[in-house]
Amino acid sequence: GISAPAIAAAEPSIQWRITSSFPKSLETIYGGAEQLAKRVSDLTDGKFQIKVHAAGEIVPGLQALDAVQNGTVQACHTCGYYYVGKNKTFAFDTAVPFGLSSRQQAAWMYYGGGLQLMREFLRDYKVISFYGGNTGTQMGGWFRNPVKSLADVKGLKIRIPGIGGEVWSRLGAVPQTLAGGDIYPALEKGTIDAAEWVGPYDDEKLGFYKVAKNYFYPGWWEPGPQISFYVNLEEWAKLPKSYQAAFEVATAEAAIAMQAEYDAKNPQALVRLLQAGVKLHKYPADIMKAAQKATFELYEEEAAKNASFKKVYTEWKKFRGIEQGWFSLAESGLESFMYANRVK
């Protein structure tokens, strides 16, 4: 039995704009919004049209949320942690140092209460959020000279924004905030000693390996960075139910596809980088341990003075602990074995 169908022909033609926080040149992450727009059009017989604008076309990449909040555009594809200047709670919508892996972040959002918590927080900014992609664990940056122990961090000028930068600062480094295009010349001239960006595929495009051959891992400040779609709440409420369904299902497809695309492209880019003479380095254990300690001290301090941070952090930390108990067994156990016992 089929319930009485809505008369689809009577549904409205709607045109939206999405502002992306990313340039077209980073097509893996930028492409998520393009994929969503195409799918939504296909699902609505072309009646719900979304035009995607790259960072800077309408507003700068780091003002995407503001543009949605004030109604300049209906939606954006962005990272919550770009807005930690407004409130550090935003970081949980993307990634925080020593936080959740990509799969753990998706689990938290879809089935662990994370999405509800973040939507409640984001209501003050007049937006509703959707899980809209992930890069996986990022790399730990390009260094002109390798750091060999915690002592080498003292005075290190490293390009890294956000909470990750604050943790580096607590370790004695001097974090710098530079836009993507300004990193290469600064690394080349030695104005900075090191810089983090994303991972092999995106980093290769910016050519950092030509001026700083030491590539460190892991990027402990970005274990599984989520990319989010934020939609203006009033615009969302105006959509017919079937258009809401089309948008929501398309966010899920964009999300799984973005992670899969990174997971297919990063390994190949790594092969090319190694052929170009890049030297891999694992962060020394004393830096990792000091960084994790400083990170959780920072969280506790923030929770003591920021009620919304405390609310999300408390739930997030509990979830993280239980997740780690499971992922440390089958998942991590098998991967560790296979990577230590490679079959040629």
Next chain:
Amino acid sequence: GISAPAIAAAEPSIQWRITSSFPKSLETIYGGAEQLAKRVSDLTDGKFQIKVHAAGEIVPGLQALDAVQNGTVQACHTCGYYYVGKNKTFAFDTAVPFGLSSRQQAAWMYYGGGLQLMREFLRDYKVISFYGGNTGTQMGGWFRNPVKSLADVKGLKIRIPGIGGEVWSRLGAVPQTLAGGDIYPALEKGTIDAAEWVGPYDDEKLGFYKVAKNYFYPGWWEPGPQISFYVNLEEWAKLPKSYQAAFEVATAEAAIAMQAEYDAKNPQALVRLLQAGVKLHKYPADIMKAAQKATFELYEEEAAKNASFKKVYTEWKKFRGIEQGWFSLAESGLESFMYANRVK
């Protein structure tokens, strides 16, 4: 500019049946097809209706492919590796021992050429496949008495089907094939020494921990088992383009949601199992090494006599090698550190 919309009201009412290979009681894996059916209905104003049938309602779970191939149903939600009796190549559509993790499998399917390869193979069975879920790395089974080294495997009666069972056989075990409902009494009576099933959440329901407290990890024969939607090719071709789009996008949503649901529920089930007195054991290194060696010998032997297996295996092995080079760095490096240095 909106292109001339198709007149949606003119699109046909279509009713499909999906046979699932899973019982309703395993709601995480069974639920993937239900979620797809609901979403497709919402996206088509109720005009494309899909009714999901649990294993056994129309055909037994392990005959789902046959039911699609001969037109009994239009589609199924199943695992390719149930059909290795027809051709071992089917296993690559799900998981093979020491194979790809969940994310690697998705990357292979969506961006690594895996979907094209498998669709080409599956054309002979008159179906088109879609990535439709993953459980993540499974556990390594319940043992009445722990195995302490490879010597203990000799004569071990372990319930495990498929290629995993063949590898256990090469290690000296005596693999058994038992349906889910028959495992508990066999373990209780000692007719078998051990049995593998899925992971904490599904295993808990069958109560194995009450009769065999030793829970081994990792399930090296199932690093990231994919669940697939198979659709009859003729039925697929009959769908309007917008219904094809609705079905395809809904498979992606079902896929990311299933992994997220397992990743949220398994950790909590593990906590409960440990409270019930379950003892965790890591497989001894000599068993792991002998198993990986026997596994790749089996692959090489099969490739020498099975052209379709050889074609897929050759591409798969190359992909696997490149993936491992990347995942062993940032992803595995950060997780290993965090699991070895847990924050309370």
